Amino acid sequence: MVGQVGVPGNGARAVPGGGSAMWACGGRRRRRLLGGLLMLLLVAVALRRFNLTGLVPMQLKGRTLGLQARDSQFFLEGKPFRIFGGSVHYFRVPREYWKDRLIKLKSCGLNTVTTYVPWNLHEPIRGTFDFTKNLDLKAFIKTAEEVGLWVILRPGPYICSEWDLGGLPSWLLQDPEMHLRSTYKGFTDAVDYYFDHLIPQVVRLQYKNGGPIIAVQVENEYGSYAEDPDYMAYMKAALLERKIVELLLTSDNKDGLTSGFVSGALATINFQKMDPGIMTYLGTLQNNMPKMVMEYWTGWFDSWGGPHNVFDVDEMMTTVEKVIKSGASINFYMFHGGTNFGFMNGALHFDEYKATITSYDYDAVLTESGDYTPKFFRLRELFTSITETNWPLPPVILNKASYGAILMQQCVSLWEVLPSLLEPVKSEQPINMENLPVNNGNGQAFGYTLYETVIPGGGELHSHNHIRDRAQVFVNSLYIGYLDYTMQQLSIPNGQGYRVLRLLVENCGRVNYGRSLNNQRKGLIGDIFLNKTSLRNFKIYSLEMEPRFIESLHKTFPWSAVPDSAVGPMFFRGTLHVQQTPRDTYLKLEGWEKGVVFVNGKNLGRYWKIGPQETLYLPATWLKQGNNEIIVFEERIAGRIIQSTDLPFLGRIHYVS
Numbered sequence: 001m002v003g004q005v006g007v008p009g010n011g012a013r014a015v016p017g018g019g020s021a022m023w024a025c026g027g028r029r030r031r032r033l034l035g036g037l038l039m040l041l042l043v044a045v046a047l048r049r050f051n052l053t054g055l056v057p058m059q060l061k062g063r064t065l066g067l068q069a070r071d072s073q074f075f076l077e078g079k080p081f082r083i084f085g086g087s088v089h090y091f092r093v094p095r096e097y098w099k100d101r102l103i104k105l106k107s108c109g110l111n112t113v114t115t116y117v118p119w120n121l122h123e124p125i126r127g128t129f130d131f132t133k134n135l136d137l138k139a140f141i142k143t144a145e146e147v148g149l150w151v152i153l154r155p156g157p158y159i160c161s162e163w164d165l166g167g168l169p170s171w172l173l174q175d176p177e178m179h180l181r182s183t184y185k186g187f188t189d190a191v192d193y194y195f196d197h198l199i200p201q202v203v204r205l206q207y208k209n210g211g212p213i214i215a216v217q218v219e220n221e222y223g224s225y226a227e228d229p230d231y232m233a234y235m236k237a238a239l240l241e242r243k244i245v246e247l248l249l250t251s252d253n254k255d256g257l258t259s260g261f262v263s264g265a266l267a268t269i270n271f272q273k274m275d276p277g278i279m280t281y282l283g284t285l286q287n288n289m290p291k292m293v294m295e296y297w298t299g300w301f302d303s304w305g306g307p308h309n310v311f312d313v314d315e316m317m318t319t320v321e322k323v324i325k326s327g328a329s330i331n332f333y334m335f336h337g338g339t340n341f342g343f344m345n346g347a348l349h350f351d352e353y354k355a356t357i358t359s360y361d362y363d364a365v366l367t368e369s370g371d372y373t374p375k376f377f378r379l380r381e382l383f384t385s386i387t388e389t390n391w392p393l394p395p396v397i398l399n400k401a402s403y404g405a406i407l408m409q410q411c412v413s414l415w416e417v418l419p420s421l422l423e424p425v426k427s428e429q430p431i432n433m434e435n436l437p438v439n440n441g442n443g444q445a446f447g448y449t450l451y452e453t454v455i456p457g458g459g460e461l462h463s464h465n466h467i468r469d470r471a472q473v474f475v476n477s478l479y480i481g482y483l484d485y486t487m488q489q490l491s492i493p494n495g496q497g498y499r500v501l502r503l504l505v506e507n508c509g510r511v512n513y514g515r516s517l518n519n520q521r522k523g524l525i526g527d528i529f530l531n532k533t534s535l536r537n538f539k540i541y542s543l544e545m546e547p548r549f550i551e552s553l554h555k556t557f558p559w560s561a562v563p564d565s566a567v568g569p570m571f572f573r574g575t576l577h578v579q580q581t582p583r584d585t586y587l588k589l590e591g592w593e594k595g596v597v598f599v600n601g602k603n604l605g606r607y608w609k610i611g612p613q614e615t616l617y618l619p620a621t622w623l624k625q626g627n628n629e630i631i632v633f634e635e636r637i638a639g640r641i642i643q644s645t646d647l648p649f650l651g652r653i654h655y656v657s
């Protein structure tokens with residue numbers, strides 16, 4: 001019997017004994033045969049995965065042009081395309097809910113999600129970066145791709161967004177010469193280092209690299225700031241140099257369109273009501289280019305002490321239909337607002353200082369907890385008719401829980417915990433929060449700062465407008481009153497001997513919009529005077545109230561039973577018991593004055609009796625089956641219970657007009 005053995009390219013020869021004789025040959029021949037078979041296998045696999053005309057991976061086949069703006073319309077890979085988008089910020093939504101919110105966006109008939117990127121969360125300490133857990137930007141973008149959505153990325157570095165300092169990290173303000181959003185070297189060096197770490201997270205997720213990112217925004221609303229004519233060109237180059245290859249955009253309101261524009265990027269516009277001729281005006285700035293409303297404001301944010309702003313659904317739909325009829329693309333800001341968890345809310349300061357509330361419900365298309373609103377169903381109906389597509393049914397809304405009253409059973413005074421938990425900074429003069437020598441030299445970013453000094457008697461205490469933003473004043477542990485932007489003078493009663501003057505100063509939120517960004521240092525930013533004499537010799541305590549601090553509270557100190565009448569500043573502790581699988585709920589702090597709530601060590605956000613917000617959203621993902629620890633830091637007048645309810649209340653309604 002004669003058999004044939006061959007390797008491609010090497011010919012073949014007869015081997016006595018057939019197939020079994022093949023294995024009697026030398027080891028070198030066997031290795032050559034196995035190598036050839038392995039090569040054939042690899043080639044077969046490659047043929048299944050690759051397009052041999054250029055060896056381009058199949059997921060990249062046909063991905064050479066990307067999103068283009070020409071001939072008055074968008075084209076995606078050469079085919080006409082309109083952007084129907086909605087804004088969802090991953091950092092305002094628990095990671096476990098990302099997919100739910102994105103599926104709802106898709107089922108509304110939209111094809112694109114837009115998100116900002118908050119620098120101050122990703123680089124909280126200079127040179128230390130975090131892209132994990134709820135800050136896993138890549139995971140959010142991949143989730144959008146899985147759902148079937150395109151992505152427009154808005155990486156900043158400034159994002160506005162009613163977020164503390166517009167997303168810029170507070171350690172930038174340690175530099176007394178700092179000029180934010182400019183080509184000042186101290187700023188551009190920090191941006192370059194940040195982008196060196198941020199942009200590699202997203203480069204491979206661009207459309208031309210097989211991902212869902214079809215466009216990237218250059219900075220944000222710079223036309224409303226516009227203090228450096230070279231800045232936008234620098235920002236554009238910073239993206240291009242780091243291999244951003246997709247369509248570039250800018251975003252501004254009408255007044256900022258011309259000064260926020262940069263050559264080589266498509267200008268888009270932001271508004272809530274469509275001024276006559278606005279689209280024509282946009283067209284005159286960039287001839288024969290497609291028009292896009294990057295931010296169509298579906299509602300508005302709220303400030304402490306004001307009403308809950310609501311934008312009428314009929315009025316919204318009238319404008320949306322005009323935008324669609326004009327042929328423009330549109331992105332809904334916000335589609336889902338989410339929550340300013342912790343101390344992350346921003347503020348405005350024009351005629352007066354106004355801090356943004358914890359909720360970022362925004363009267364958006366979805367509520368703060370992800371529930372549908374009438375706006376959702378009206379938009380879904382509209383986009384179903386436009387696209388002639390039967391979108392998947394919207395996901396079922398999960399029921400909320402009412403866990404009843406949570407009794408605060410224990411308490412401990414701030415004055416009791418300070419000496420053991422925190423080492424004070426000693427300084428002849430007051431030091432602002434950002435320049436305190438804490439956090440490895442990065443200063444204090446958020447929360448409260450306590451300033452203590454000794455005074456010999458009473459008199460008139462005057463802040464000279466050096467308090468940012470609100471200070472409770474104590475003599476020893478006796479509450480005297482508060483100082484802020486409007487209340488700048490306070491009478492200190494006379495007393496015998498030397499006494500301790502304490503100022504518990506809260507950073508209520510840094511301004512996120514306008515030209516005062518460079519003046520957002522917090523705490524005491526200058527001298528405080530008693531009877532026209534500047535106070536000296538301070539002990540300064542940094543109370544950022546990070547999770548480690550909250551954890552140490554109940555490990556270090558014996559807590560006391562809550563008295564019938566409790567006055568802060570004080571920490572209170574109670575237990576929320578969950579018998580079954582946790583569900584979303586809302587915490588109502590009726591009878592409490594002002595403070596912060598922590599759930600299982602996480603900062604849920606601020607509350608304040610002046611409203612409008614009366615409930616705090618507590619996502620089920622922050623809860624566990626069994627006992628959940630609730631800690632409240634109350635500044636002044638404490639209640640005894642917190643009510644868990646299944647309904648939110650964001651305050652008396654004011655219709656935006």
